[in-house]
Amino acid sequence: MSTAQVVAAALFQLQQLDLELDRLRAELRAMTLALQGNAKLQKLRSEYSTAQQQLQAGLQTQQEAEWALEDINQRLKVQEQRLYDGTVSNAKELQSLQMEVQRLRAQQGRQEEMVLEMIDIADSLQEDARRKMDALKQEEDLWKQESVSLVARRDQAETRQEELQAKRLHMIASIEADLLTRYEQMRRTKQGRAVSKVEQSSCQWCRVILTPSELQHVRISLELQTCTNCGRILYYDR
Numbered sequence: 001m002s003t004a005q006v007v008a009a010a011l012f013q014l015q016q017l018d019l020e021l022d023r024l025r026a027e028l029r030a031m032t033l034a035l036q037g038n039a040k041l042q043k044l045r046s047e048y049s050t051a052q053q054q055l056q057a058g059l060q061t062q063q064e065a066e067w068a069l070e071d072i073n074q075r076l077k078v079q080e081q082r083l084y085d086g087t088v089s090n091a092k093e094l095q096s097l098q099m100e101v102q103r104l105r106a107q108q109g110r111q112e113e114m115v116l117e118m119i120d121i122a123d124s125l126q127e128d129a130r131r132k133m134d135a136l137k138q139e140e141d142l143w144k145q146e147s148v149s150l151v152a153r154r155d156q157a158e159t160r161q162e163e164l165q166a167k168r169l170h171m172i173a174s175i176e177a178d179l180l181t182r183y184e185q186m187r188r189t190k191q192g193r194a195v196s197k198v199e200q201s202s203c204q205w206c207r208v209i210l211t212p213s214e215l216q217h218v219r220i221s222l223e224l225q226t227c228t229n230c231g232r233i234l235y236y237d238r
Contacts, residue, residue, distance in 0.1 A: 004224050007175075008235035011183050012195045014171050017164055022192055024161045031154045034147075041143055044136040051129040058125040062118035069111040076104040179224075186232070196232040206230040 036042075079101050088094050172180055186194035196205035201215055208229040210218065218225045218236045225234045 002220050002222060004221050005219070005236055007179060008195060008224060008233055009237065010171070010175055011179070011233060012197065012235040012237075014168070014175070014183070015187070015193065015195045017168055017171065018187065019192060021161065021164050021168070024157055024164070028154065028157050028161065031150055031157065035150060035154070038143065041136075041139050044132070044139050048129070048132040048136045051125070051132045055122070055125040055129045058118070058122040062115070062122045065111065065115045065118045069108070069115050072104060072108050072111055076101065076108055079104060183233075190230070190232060194233055195235050196227060196230065198234050198236040203227040203230060203232070203234065205232055210234075 079097060082088055083094075083097050083101055088097055175183075183194045193205060196203045198204065198210065198215070198218060202209045206227060206229045208227060214225070214228070215236075218234045219238070226232060227234055
C-alpha cells in the first residue's frame with residue numbers, strides 16, 4: 001500500500017469514528033429533548049403556567065378592589081363622624097355633608113359587590129390552577145416512570161461518546177496537522193464524508209467509475225487522490 005493510501009486509510013478510519021460520534025450526538029440531542037417531556041406534558045405545563053398567571057392577576061385585582069373599599073370606608077367614617085358629632089351647624093354645609101355621606105354609602109355598596117365578585121373570580125381561578133397542577137403532577141409522575149429507560153440509554157450513549165472522543169484524540173495524534181485540517185474542512189462541506197472508499201473500481205459515494213489510469217494513481221500515487229466527480233479523498237483497500 002502506498003504512503004498516500006496509508007494516510008487515506010487513517011483518514012477513513014477517523015471518518016468512521018467521526019460518523020459514529022455524529023450519530024451519538026444526534027441521539028443524545030433527541031434523548032435530551034425527549035427527557036424534557038412529551039407533547040401532553042408540555043401542554044399541561046403551559047396550561048398550568050397560564051392558570052398561575054391568571055390567578056396572580058385575579059388576586060392582584062381583588063387586592064386593589066379591597067384597598068379601594070378600605071379607602072371608601074375610611075372617608076365615609078370621617079364624613080359620618082362630622083355629620084353626627086355636632087361640629088357642623090350650618091344648614092347648607094350640613095346638607096352638603098349629608099349628600100356626601102349618601103354618595104359614599106352608595107359607592108361603598110357598589111365597591112363591596114365588586115370585592116365579592118373579585119373574591120369569587122379569584123376562588124374560581126385558584127381552583128382551576130389547583131386542578132391543572134394536579135393533572136400536571138400526575139403526568140410528570142407517569143413520565144418519570146416511563147423515562148427511566150431513556151435516562152439509562154442516555155447515560156450509556158454519553159459513556160460511549162467519551163470513549164470515542166478519547167479514541168479520536170489518540171488517532172489524530174498520528175495525522176499531520178495540515179491533512180487533519182483539510183479533512184475537517186471537507187467534512188464540513190461534504191455532508192460529513194471527506195473520504196470515499198473505492199469499491200468495484202468506483203467511488204463509493206457518488207458511484208462514478210474510475211478509469212484504469214485513475215485507479216492506478218489511487219493505488220500507487222504518493223499523493224492523496226480525489227474523485228473527479230464529488231471531490232472526496234479516495235481510499236483503496238486492497
